[in-house]
Amino acid sequence: MKFVKSGECADCGKPGRTLCADCVRWRLKGEKLVTRTLYLYDAAGKDFMRRFKFLGDPVLIEVFRSDLKQVRMKVDWIVPLPLSAERIADRRYNQSALIAKRIRGRKRNPLSRIDLPASSGLTKAEREGRENPFRLERPCAGKRILLVDDVYTTGTTLHQAASVLRAAGAAEVCALTLFRSV
Numbered sequence: 001m002k003f004v005k006s007g008e009c010a011d012c013g014k015p016g017r018t019l020c021a022d023c024v025r026w027r028l029k030g031e032k033l034v035t036r037t038l039y040l041y042d043a044a045g046k047d048f049m050r051r052f053k054f055l056g057d058p059v060l061i062e063v064f065r066s067d068l069k070q071v072r073m074k075v076d077w078i079v080p081l082p083l084s085a086e087r088i089a090d091r092r093y094n095q096s097a098l099i100a101k102r103i104r105g106r107k108r109n110p111l112s113r114i115d116l117p118a119s120s121g122l123t124k125a126e127r128e129g130r131e132n133p134f135r136l137e138r139p140c141a142g143k144r145i146l147l148v149d150d151v152y153t154t155g156t157t158l159h160q161a162a163s164v165l166r167a168a169g170a171a172e173v174c175a176l177t178l179f180r181s182v
Contacts, residue, residue, distance in 0.1 A: 037180035068102035077108040084115035141169030
């Protein structure tokens with residue numbers, strides 16, 4: 001697995017440009033979400049996620065314990081992206097929560113998620129056009145929030161969660177992912 005290097009997209013860490021085409025599109029929609037990513041989603045990352053997330057081996061997250069402990073961001077809450085009750089029943093754990101647990105800071109869960117088909121099989125257009133699955137469950141006005149997810153692909157999931165939190169008055173929302181799709 002390769003670390004994401006500085007000098008990549010200023011918003012999402014995608015290799016190649018100072019601001020990638022996806023983030024230009026998000027900014028044109030009035031959405032900016034600075035997301036820091038630890039690794040590029042290369043063959044080793046895909047193999048890790050297959051085993052960790054889809055084959056149900058949550059102990060594998062310990063491989064990244066020291067890297068995640070080094071994450072330092074000035075936020076009030078660390079918020080792992082929630083899964084729907086149906087997805088939790090299938091998978092038995094929330095992979096984003098396991099990642100967030102290893103980051104130092106106060107964890108909170110102000111969001112819930114309704115069940116929609118998995119986004120992993122959708123095209124970029126289908127991802128961007130789908131209903132926002134997130135709902136606010138607890139007030140977050142004035143809070144600086146770090147969203148945590150496993151893989152940044154198009155940014156749709158993170159932007160949808162961020163928009164709900166911003167609409168509820170969050171002072172600032174940023175994000176961290178384990179992997180960035182390339």
